[in-house]
Amino acid sequence: MRLDGRTGPADDEERAIPTAPTRVPGPVRVEVSGLTKSFGAVRAVTELGFTVEPGAVTGFLGPNGAGKTTTLRMMLGLVRPDQGAATFDGVPYAALPHPVRTVGAVLETAFHPARSARNHLRVYCHAAGLPPARAEQVLAQVGLGDAAGRRAGAYSLGMRQRLALATALLGDPAVLVLDEPANGLDPEGIQWLRGFLRHLAHEEGRTVLVSSHLLSEVEQTVDRVVIVGAGRLVREGSMAQLRSGAEGSVLVRSPEPARLAEVLRGAGIAVTAAEDGALTVLGRSSAEIGSRAFAAGIELHELRPHASGLEEIYFRLTSGREQFAAAAPAAPVEGAR
Amino acid sequence: MTGLVRAEWAKLFTTRVWIGLLLGVTALSVLSAVITTAFAGDPTVGVPPVGTPLYEQLALGSPSQAVVLMLVLGIIGTTQEYRHRTATPTFLTTPRRGRVIAAKLLAYALAAVPFAVAVTVVTDAVVAGYAGARGAVPELTGDNLRVVVTTALALVVYTVIGVGVGALVRNQVGAIVGGLVYVFVVEGLVRTFLGAVYTWLPGGALEALTVTFQGPDLLERWQGGLLLLGYGLGAALLGTLFAVRRDVS
16 A cells, blocks of 8 residues: 555556645635535534635544534535535535546445446546546555455445545545545554545645544544534634643542642632542642642642543533534634634 | 446446346347247237238337336436445536436437347347248338337337436336336226327337337327337436435435
């Protein structure tokens, strides 16, 4: 598997694949505004707006049923929004002169089971006016070169994910949209996908939007996040901004837990005691807790900042549908646009 | 549009559905020709004897017994996109969905021509051999030739109707079962009990187009041909409208 997009000796078709930043299609910014969609009485997406910047991997996060897939399908003209629009450098998907050369999308991992991967890709080469040799190139790019002649019906879920990615890459698009691409990939495949997407965004300047219901799955891949809950925008901004919002906690152990808790509470600090005598202190630094214990002459055996704040923030942001359904649409994080 | 038509051909010929259906259409047509010839001149069955114009047109018109399988070919052509969920990449590649349906209509109409020629050649060869053995080889001139050409044309038009029906119904099993029930049950009943209505149905139009010894209820040949073509284009137009409006999820 190669991550650099190069597949072999140079020939005419080779030029279609970016091998250096100069070959990369111009950066395309994606703007989504006011997207709203109901299915019958169920409101799936409500006035959803965000931007996806070129040169970065943007995570589109939210629990199952938050409206991620519906949003992606509306952006790509497959589902008709009740209101709102999505544009690629100002142009709606359906009006793009060469849609697959601008946007590649992985929405579906289903294929005609009797058709080989190579033939599947050739169908779309014909339809998009691309040379049939592109099929071989993208298959090599996603590491399916050896399985090109096999029926897609015999593919594992991980291989189908790769074939779907290959389909998206056919047109060498400036924008890549992926719906839950890690589903079915083994750890090695996830590692590979991570590097691949970061390469496309960081080295080649493409716009990458990747949806997931797990923050932990994309935490190491994405630079920016768009978080949705119950069909509304909950948070938009960089990972750094999301992290800075993490309210840390500190775990403290002492032979005198009761006295320590008393001292800290006396200073107006929130403390919770666990059964084993450990104390959890919210919203204060280890240094402050340490110095207060020292001042009170209390011996400490452990003083450890708790690091899993990000997952907690995500959970807090996306849990409780009612809470977010009732709240006004959250304002984007400062500096997000 | 050339690329889209080629894409549809690639879809059609990279699975084996077309082989099965081509064999099926040929088998059904040949079977019908063999039965017609075997019972020719048998007063209890009512098939005219070999050598009469009526027998020859009946035997040479055998491919019209197999139009339903061409309907199925067209239905599969559109419904496979929904059944195997390839509608998503197809409409992502070509967001103007009307162009996809138009390409399918064109691709299947063109692909149906060699199918129809193959079925016609095999059927006519069997008729020539069998009827020759029973006394007289039908000549491919005049009314006989007209029957051969119009039945072949009917195979093509039914394929187009199938594409339109598939775009309309989307559910493959539903569309095929519905098509079979319609052709074999509904039209049969209407033909028996509501002759005036049958005249205007695809089956009546098909009969008007392909059969020369017309009953009083049928349209003229050219009218039947036009009506059949109208059904094909009507189904395609409706199918396009629906395909464009519906969400693909």
